[in-house]
Amino acid sequence: MTKLTRRNFIRLAGAGAATAVLAACNPNSTNLTPTSPGETPLPATLPPATLPPPTAVPSADFVPDVEIALRAVEDTAVIFPNVNTNVWRIQGELLQGDAHTLQPVPDSYLGPTLRLRKGQKVRIHFTNELPEESIIHWHGLHVPANMDGHPQYAVGSGQTYVYEFEVLNRAGTYWYHPHPHGRTGPQVYAGMAGFFLVSDDEEDAANLPSGEYDIPLVLQDRRFDDNGQLVYLGNGMMDQMMGFLGNQLLINGQPDVTLPVAARAYRLRLLNGSNSRIYKVGWEDGSPFTVIGTDGGLLEKPVERPYLTLAPAERIEIWVDFNGRSLNSELKLVSLPFTTGEFQSGQFPVLTVHIEREATENVALPEKLSSPNFFAAADSERTRTVALLMQGGWTLNGRTFEMTGVTDDETIPLNAIETWEYVNDSAGRGMGMGMMNMSLPHPMHMHGESFQVIERQINASGKAAWETLSEGFVDEGWKDTVLVMPGERVKVLRRFGDFTGLFIYHCHNLEHEDMGMMRNFKIV
């Protein structure tokens, strides 16, 4: 993978450009916010919960093509020069399989990038060496219920969970992160996440830029104290209700990143790995984007967008050809101003691309990328409605997460194809939280198979804010997370195939999720 370099480093103590602009997102803050007495440095642990028995030993009748050990550990990372920042991270070791399966991300707290192929059988030993329980979820992957990292399978300190599954997904940019109930936000924030890239024959046939020309980039915002240590939930209840926002953007775990490129075509895979921040990604010079993929892999054909709206957990893949750009020129990726109604985001830098060398060869953008094999709206067997409601805290249809609790209206016959409608237009219907009676965007995520976004409706009160982001939605591809803006109703269509058992759907604003804006659905 191409090494990212640091330039124009911003000293922690003297709020530089990136920090100042990020901070401007918060109207009350004009520069880097120092740690206030009430802020809790990581890690903060919860009292131990009652744990299910550790998982069984690997099964004898599962023959893996790839075997990996992942360990969640307390460690340090160098994010700023001469500062060791305490992080929690996932370390990996390839036990069996092709060497390229596991690629460490240099100079980063990120877990290794896992590269697998559709059809491969994978065994992963996850060992938790943290002082609290954890479990890993393969975000976007279609795996059996007990291999999905459901919070009920969280393992305690010193315990191991063994995953065995076949990679059934089409080629795409998936990722992995912890999923213990109530602690997903702090664990992801502390550094636990990694890419899970799947390839297949269809992707090979598209002849896309590969190797060093295929670059996964994760956007994450963080907040640091004067000692360069991560700070989480400094504003307590308010951060939980709104979602936690940092004031320092990190790309693949580093601040102020410059990406050196050759003057040729690249495939950039963008993942929003932030707890709650939404990005409106644009080229500073106004160039449009050529989008080739979403959460669940390649689009049928490339589409153009003026900017990219990237909500937490969403992925967008772009094709960008630097051919024709002059040597040593720079191109800047920024997050453009937008509003969600409640919250205004100003412009801030994301990444600088530096065209540092000529290319010896190039590839052409294919007209056709893949056959997504979408369902038709007429395939839908029923419609379920999920209201996103503030009722003391964030809820789904007025309910919060129960470890194994599930209702009739969350019980789905195996292999059913259904429409789920997420409704976020209930402003004013919330119960008595005074100033907390707010309307916020919610990135809704469903475990299991991917979905199509088949309809969006925005009401009059939400329209102005919606229009500051809506041209950046990419609804042409398979997705597993969809942003539902204030005043909006979004219908998604999907199959609930192959595996029975308990899976979850939730808001991927991790503070909302931890607060219980998450429910089981049960496939029977």
Ligand code: C2O
């Ligand atoms: Cu990315 Cu339920 O998670």
Ligand code: CU
């Ligand atoms: Cu997921």
Ligand code: CU
């Ligand atoms: Cu939410």
